[in-house]
């Protein structure tokens with residue numbers, strides 16, 4: 001029996017993704033590398049990816065090609081989609097060809113190491129994981145706003161020292177009634193481990209693996225792990241061996257994905273040079289601006305930038321740095337309200353991005369110190385993902401989930417933010 005054309009990979013909020021075994025059935029004359037390595041995204045609503053995120057992350061996202069979906073092809077696709085997701089695709093007449101990030105990177109590159117026979121035990125080191133790195137922390141630059149000549153409105157002082165991720169631990173502890181989430185925050189993951197050049201991605205990944213919450217998941221792995229998990233979710237700690245950690249951290253660093261994602265989160269736009277771009281306005285300030293009677297007369301309260309300050313969540317307790325707010329200097333906004341809103345939404349998308357890392361490895365080869373790491377050049381750009389080789393291990397780092405978040409209002413983000421900082425305040429007081 002021949003391989004089926006479509007295999008179900010997964011469903012998002014708006015679409016389903018199917019692996020395509022032969023791209024020439026959906027694309028006119030696809031290049032050889034793409035033939036068995038692409039996927040089809042089907043949705044009955046138009047695609048709504050954030051344009052700036054796509055521009056900035058193009059090497060990690062790969063191709064997007066819209067193709068017609070005639071009835072016969074649609075029915076063939078639908079037949080492999082679980083019924084509960086049919087509502088996402090019914091009525092679709094077009095689809096988008098995208099890279100298949102769960103494909104084995106060794107096979108894609110026809111890797112020479114793949115030529116030798118690989119044992120079942122070694123294959124256990126082949127997997128794809130999803131990492132949600134969440135948001136970089138830098139001390140905010142615009143810390144207050146004066147609207148219609150009234151009293152200054154400031155951001156919550158927690159934001160002057162603590163990343164959103166650590167605040168969320170307290171929020172989730174309260175929301176889910178699970179105190180353990182807010183315990184040992186100082187030894188928990190902080191996104192800056194990945195984003196900051198002064199911190200180690202390896203330590204960040206170790207911390208994330210220890211307390212994964214839903215920021216680290218296994219997407220595909222050797223069947224033996226799934227059997228052990230008996231149909232449930234496969235715990236990342238089972239699949240990712242301690243010996244793998246360094247390779248994963250190196251692959252992430254060498255791919256340089258965190259530079260691109262961090263800049264999108266901080267600035268909410270794509271620029272060649274970010275040095276002249278003002279960071280995204282906090283919702284505590286953006287929202288009052290939208291409520292101003294005279295939007296032109298608004299003044300920002302600005303602190304000097306200090307990008308190298310470390311996030312305090314892993315080092316100190318919480319002491320509100322309220323006095324810092326008083327040092328902020330009034331200044332006319334250098335962007336319009338409309339631009340500020342656009343950038344805010346782009347940053348929301350960027351803060352929720354998922355990275356997919358697939359690893360093709362020969363686990364039994366000792367990851368000796370001093371093994372060379374290199375980013376593989378000359379990979380067909382449409383394939384998407386950045387390929388990194390470390391010794392005999394091969395990694396592919398990709399970005400997914402860059403849909404616009406404009407379906408939620410600014411009111412929603414304003415209220416949500418207030419709940420988070422309140423939970424943080426309550427949580428640190430209790431400790």
Ligand SMILES: [Zn+2]
Nearest residue numbers: 163190311313
């Ligand atoms: Zn932090």
Ligand SMILES: [Zn+2]
Nearest residue numbers: 050053346349
């Ligand atoms: Zn964006």
